[in-house]
Amino acid sequence: MKNKPVNQMRLEIESKSINEGFARYAVSAFAAQLDPTIEELADLRCAVSEAVTNAIIHGYRGTSGTVYITAKYYEDRTVKIKVADKGVGIEDIKQAMQPLFTTDPSGERGGMGFAVMQSFTDKLAVRSKPGKGTTVTMTKKFAPRD
Amino acid sequence: MLTADIKIEYDAQSQTLTLIITGEIDHHSVGRLREQADRELAVRRPKELVIDVSGVTFMDSSGLGFILGRYGKAEPLGATTTVKGASPLIHRILRLSGADTFVKVLK
Ligand SMILES: Nc1ncnc2c1ncn2[C@@H]1O[C@H](COP(=O)(O)OP(=O)(O)OP(=O)(O)O)[C@@H](O)[C@H]1O
Ligand SMILES: [Mg+2]
Numbered sequence: 001m002k003n004k005p006v007n008q009m010r011l012e013i014e015s016k017s018i019n020e021g022f023a024r025y026a027v028s029a030f031a032a033q034l035d036p037t038i039e040e041l042a043d044l045r046c047a048v049s050e051a052v053t054n055a056i057i058h059g060y061r062g063t064s065g066t067v068y069i070t071a072k073y074y075e076d077r078t079v080k081i082k083v084a085d086k087g088v089g090i091e092d093i094k095q096a097m098q099p100l101f102t103t104d105p106s107g108e109r110g111g112m113g114f115a116v117m118q119s120f121t122d123k124l125a126v127r128s129k130p131g132k133g134t135t136v137t138m139t140k141k142f143a144p145r146d
Numbered sequence: 147m148l149t150a151d152i153k154i155e156y157d158a159q160s161q162t163l164t165l166i167i168t169g170e171i172d173h174h175s176v177g178r179l180r181e182q183a184d185r186e187l188a189v190r191r192p193k194e195l196v197i198d199v200s201g202v203t204f205m206d207s208s209g210l211g212f213i214l215g216r217y218g219k220a221e222p223l224g225a226t227t228t229v230k231g232a233s234p235l236i237h238r239i240l241r242l243s244g245a246d247t248f249v250k251v252l253k
Contacts, residue, residue, distance in 0.1 A: 112210055
């Protein structure tokens with residue numbers, strides 16, 4: 001990955017669940033400029049959906065806030081996506097990233113969002129400060145195409 | 147397009163409740179699916195639950211939560227849960243979570 005992106009986009013959405021679909025399609029439409037495979041794009045869409053959903057459900061806990069999304073791509077076909085919120089933050093990031101770990105009390109969440117992001121991209125990094133918010137950075141390198 | 151629909155089929159003979167889901171299962175769409183599915187589960191009390199996802203074009207961990215949640219309601223009724231028509235991506239999510247060890251997954 002080179003330092004200077006070939007192209008980049010920035011998107012701010014309100015923390016409403018109806019924007020989850022919009023956000024994942026907006027990012028995948030941007031990444032589609034690299035002409036990835038359908039599978040690569042589907043993986044990316046799923047990973048973005050996880051991060052945006054987490055910001056809305058956990059970060060803002062259903063209250064109103066802004067989700068900040070940036071996407072960049074580089075000469076070597078690497079896409080880098082950041083999803084950030086200014087919500088409650090995560091106390092113990094390592095624990096939160098464990099598969100099956102969830103703080104959701106409803107019994108309707110599997111605690112698999114981070115595991116999906118990890119498995120569907122090449123690299124996942126999570127930065128968070130309690131009371132300040134969370135930033136999730138995902139990178140995925142698309143295979144060469146001719 | 148960015149939403150999901152659910153159609154219900156019930157076979158009284160085999161006491162099989164089938165939830166036919168189409169569209170995109172995410173946190174936004176899953177609430178309505180859950181409501182309808184749980185209403186049917188409570189009324190029918192089936193011996194077999196089939197979740198047909200062959201018409202699902204997108205699913206993330208919210209969809210996994212939906213499947214696990216319905217399994218959690220079906221299991222106490224003595225019902226088995228089968229996920230039918232799983233795409234490679236859905237299959238991967240089920241495998242990643244280990245859900246495929248207690249729900250049957252069919253292509
Ligand atoms: N943006 C965020 N802000 C605050 N907490 C977060 C954020 N993202 C994740 N978390 C915390 O990390 C936990 C694990 O997240 P993960 O996405 O893996 O599972 P989940 O959202 O609980 O369930 P699932 O994604 O399977 O529906 C969450 O339960 C929550 O406590
Ligand atoms: Mg999640």
